[in-house]
Structures are given as C-alpha cells and as structure tokens.
Amino acid sequence: MRRQGLSDHDLPAATTLYEGGSSLSEIGDRFGISHSAVRRALIAHGVVMRPEGGSRPRK
Known part of the structure; x- marks a missing residue:
C-alpha cells in the first residue's frame, strides 16, 4: 500500500x-x-521553501 503523506x-x-x-x-x-x-507537508507546517534549484553548487 502506498503511503499518502508525511506522518506527524x-x-x-x-x-x-x-x-x-x-x-x-x-x-x-x-x-x-x-x-x-514532502513539500506539501512542510509548507502546511510553516517551513519556508528554498528557491527552486536548491543551494548546492552544480557539478
């Protein structure tokens, strides 16, 4: 069975x-x-998303 989201x-x-x-x-x-x-759960709990593309340097 597939999980539906991130648990509390x-x-x-x-x-x-x-x-x-x-x-x-x-x-x-x-x-x-x-x-x-993951994104939906974090946003729903007030976590601020990083800009798209992330903060990691490109290879």
Whole structure:
C-alpha cells in the first residue's frame, strides 16, 4: 500500500533534514513518499521553501 503523506511523527525529522540542506526528493526517498508530498507537508507546517534549484553548487 502506498503511503499518502508525511506522518506527524516523521515531520520533525523531515524538517531537520530539509533545513540541513537535503532535497525534497532525498527526504521523500527516505520516508517512502514523493517529493511533492514532502513539500506539501512542510509548507502546511510553516517551513519556508528554498528557491527552486536548491543551494548546492552544480557539478
């Protein structure tokens, strides 16, 4: 069965990961959900999104 979103239990860890520089995709992979589900959950709980493209340097 596919998970529908980020649980309240996982939200603090996901927030810490995101604020520490992890991408939405990396967080989604870790919790078994899509990057868009991570984004929706973080925004719903007041987390400010980074600009698109992230802050990581290009290779």
